[in-house]
Amino acid sequence: MTPLEGLDYAGVAVFAATGALSASRKQLDLIGFGFLAAVTGIGGGTIRDLILGDVPVFWVEKPAYLVVCVAVAAIVYFTVHLVESRYRLLIWLDAIGLAAFAVMGAAKGLALTGSPIVAVVTGMMTATFGGILRDLLSGEPSVLMRPEIYVSAALLGSAFFIAASLLGAPLIVGSGLGVIAAFALRGGAIRYGWAFSPYRSRAGRPPEDVL
Amino acid sequence: MTPLEGLDYAGVAVFAATGALSASRKQLDLIGFGFLAAVTGIGGGTIRDLILGDVPVFWVEKPAYLVVCVAVAAIVYFTVHLVESRYRLLIWLDAIGLAAFAVMGAAKGLALTGSPIVAVVTGMMTATFGGILRDLLSGEPSVLMRPEIYVSAALLGSAFFIAASLLGAPLIVGSGLGVIAAFALRGGAIRYGWAFSPYRSRAGRPPEDVL
Amino acid sequence: MTPLEGLDYAGVAVFAATGALSASRKQLDLIGFGFLAAVTGIGGGTIRDLILGDVPVFWVEKPAYLVVCVAVAAIVYFTVHLVESRYRLLIWLDAIGLAAFAVMGAAKGLALTGSPIVAVVTGMMTATFGGILRDLLSGEPSVLMRPEIYVSAALLGSAFFIAASLLGAPLIVGSGLGVIAAFALRGGAIRYGWAFSPYRSRAGRPPEDVL
Numbered sequence: 001m002t003p004l005e006g007l008d009y010a011g012v013a014v015f016a017a018t019g020a021l022s023a024s025r026k027q028l029d030l031i032g033f034g035f036l037a038a039v040t041g042i043g044g045g046t047i048r049d050l051i052l053g054d055v056p057v058f059w060v061e062k063p064a065y066l067v068v069c070v071a072v073a074a075i076v077y078f079t080v081h082l083v084e085s086r087y088r089l090l091i092w093l094d095a096i097g098l099a100a101f102a103v104m105g106a107a108k109g110l111a112l113t114g115s116p117i118v119a120v121v122t123g124m125m126t127a128t129f130g131g132i133l134r135d136l137l138s139g140e141p142s143v144l145m146r147p148e149i150y151v152s153a154a155l156l157g158s159a160f161f162i163a164a165s166l167l168g169a170p171l172i173v174g175s176g177l178g179v180i181a182a183f184a185l186r187g188g189a190i191r192y193g194w195a196f197s198p199y200r201s202r203a204g205r206p207p208e209d210v211l
Numbered sequence: 212m213t214p215l216e217g218l219d220y221a222g223v224a225v226f227a228a229t230g231a232l233s234a235s236r237k238q239l240d241l242i243g244f245g246f247l248a249a250v251t252g253i254g255g256g257t258i259r260d261l262i263l264g265d266v267p268v269f270w271v272e273k274p275a276y277l278v279v280c281v282a283v284a285a286i287v288y289f290t291v292h293l294v295e296s297r298y299r300l301l302i303w304l305d306a307i308g309l310a311a312f313a314v315m316g317a318a319k320g321l322a323l324t325g326s327p328i329v330a331v332v333t334g335m336m337t338a339t340f341g342g343i344l345r346d347l348l349s350g351e352p353s354v355l356m357r358p359e360i361y362v363s364a365a366l367l368g369s370a371f372f373i374a375a376s377l378l379g380a381p382l383i384v385g386s387g388l389g390v391i392a393a394f395a396l397r398g399g400a401i402r403y404g405w406a407f408s409p410y411r412s413r414a415g416r417p418p419e420d421v422l
Numbered sequence: 423m424t425p426l427e428g429l430d431y432a433g434v435a436v437f438a439a440t441g442a443l444s445a446s447r448k449q450l451d452l453i454g455f456g457f458l459a460a461v462t463g464i465g466g467g468t469i470r471d472l473i474l475g476d477v478p479v480f481w482v483e484k485p486a487y488l489v490v491c492v493a494v495a496a497i498v499y500f501t502v503h504l505v506e507s508r509y510r511l512l513i514w515l516d517a518i519g520l521a522a523f524a525v526m527g528a529a530k531g532l533a534l535t536g537s538p539i540v541a542v543v544t545g546m547m548t549a550t551f552g553g554i555l556r557d558l559l560s561g562e563p564s565v566l567m568r569p570e571i572y573v574s575a576a577l578l579g580s581a582f583f584i585a586a587s588l589l590g591a592p593l594i595v596g597s598g599l600g601v602i603a604a605f606a607l608r609g610g611a612i613r614y615g616w617a618f619s620p621y622r623s624r625a626g627r628p629p630e631d632v633l
Binding site for chain 2: 475535537539540558563566569577617618626
């Protein structure tokens with residue numbers, strides 16, 4: 001298993017765990033856990049592969065990814081009562097998955113297109129869309145809409161990896177730098193509420209007050 | 212028309228009807244009925260085809276599927292006032308569509324990939340994503356998040372069909388078994404509230420109470 | 423640059439601006455503006471390309487589209503405080519984008535499939551899905567679910583363009599007619615509340631009152 005494959009399985013597993021935690025918050029049954037775990041774990045990578053035209057998508061080629069999601073869902077199902085705050089665990093696992101997928105998605109985008117801009121975008125997409133799907137399906141407010149830094153952390157991790165690759169750094173170094181940068185920024189945002197202050201902004205009024 | 216094609220058209224038609232019923236609940240106009248009917252009717256199969264790499268997707272090859280959706284939308288538009296409970300009708304038609312697509316999606320997945328695991332997943336996906344898209348677009352609480360059995364019924368239908376196929380049963384027998392199994396389980400869940408009890412679960416607190 | 427390419431860039435730019443305006447209403451940071459601008463600007467075209475099997479999708483081939491989205495997001499970020507009603511501006515820009523993409527999406531669908539029915543549908547899809555993704559991600563009530571005419575305007579624009587093409591009109595004439603028709607209908611709906619009256623409809627009851 002290459003470092004990037006390891007990163008990919010790790011990302012799938014932690015995102016699957018966030019999906020299962022979300023299922024637990026909604027009091028779904030075991031199959032519901034598995035479904036939401038799979039959508040979250042493989043959702044970002046699926047959209048990445050579709051957009052890059054790399055079909056059938058990765059988990060059709062290697063169903064082991066599905067097995068990982070189902071196994072993680074079962075583990076969460078039988079141990080989640082031991083967890084004091086499921087949402088806090090969800091948010092931290094999401095940060096690990098974000099960091100892993102920002103690098104993995106950028107690496108795949110660069111390998112398939114050769115374009116650094118596209119690679120940074122596929123990195124951000126892979127890192128964020130699994131969580132977006134999870135929140136949409138489970139009816140949670142999207143993690144994207146919270147005030148602290150989120151998408152920016154994925155951007156930073158992808159950009160670090162791509163910059164290191166273009167500068168000729170070994171894969172393991174570039175991957176490590178990207179993962180650490182993304183996780184550090186997102187982790188700081190969770191722990192200390194880091195946020196870029198919005199510029200002269202005010203919240204929107206409801207549509208019916210405007211039209 | 213083969214049995215599987217018949218199942219496919221039937222699934223598209225009943226899911227289109229659920230989309231139109233959802234449009235009626237939101238008091239949309241005739242075009243809105245057609246739009247939501249089409250998204251619901253062909254949405255699950257579209258995602259299935261994209262993931263399997265079978266593009267252009269099925270309704271681009273055979274626009275007759277679109278005609279079915281629009282015709283169903285028009286029928287619902289002009290007869291829906293005769294229905295006492297649109298939501299109850301929607302839920303039962305959704306159950307029929309779920310059963311038809313669980314088998315149809317599994318059959319296509321097995322034919323294109325040869326992998327039973329992938330086939331069960333494409334069956335579940337085809338059966339559930341049309342309804343998920345319908346609920347997301349119309350702003351209804353997702354049918355997936357209700358306590359009674361839903362995804363499990365799709366899983367059962369797909370698994371029965373795949374098991375029968377692997378055991379060498381004729382297509383018509385395997386399809387029939389899969390459809391009946393999925394519909395019986397989902398129907399029982401609607402009628403009698405069947406649910407797997409969640410394991411030591413409690414509902415999640417809102418994010419702002421946790422972070 | 424051909425007229426259709428110009429229409430495409432114009433559509434991407436105005437939809438990106440609506441995404442950035444939505445980000446401002448949610449008080450996101452600059453990166454959040456860029457993300458929502460890109461999803462809205464290229465979302466509809468991405469789904470169109472996936473369904474038509476034209477992958478890698480357009481912005482992977484021409485990353486200039488991404489640069490447009492980011493530039494528009496930055497402009498909105500630094501000037502949005504000058505705008506009195508962001509939602510009204512959003513709705514009008516959305517109408518321009520709807521008109522541009524209805525024609526552009528229909529043109530691409532016709533070129534790739536040769537089927538007028540499919541082309542009208544890809545036109546409607548390209549015109550509406552960027553806004554649907556924007557509203558889903560930002561948690562706004564979907565523009566699709568408002569009582570005034572929306573999808574119908576996209577349908578009209580696509581149909582005018584396809585009819586003109588089939589009748590042998592020059593591209594520039596058909597495009598112009600399609601854009602004007604779609605924008606006029608949607609603009610009238612915004613300005614004067616034009617709506618097709620729904621047929622004997624009443625709003626749906628919540629699911630828990632029915633089941």
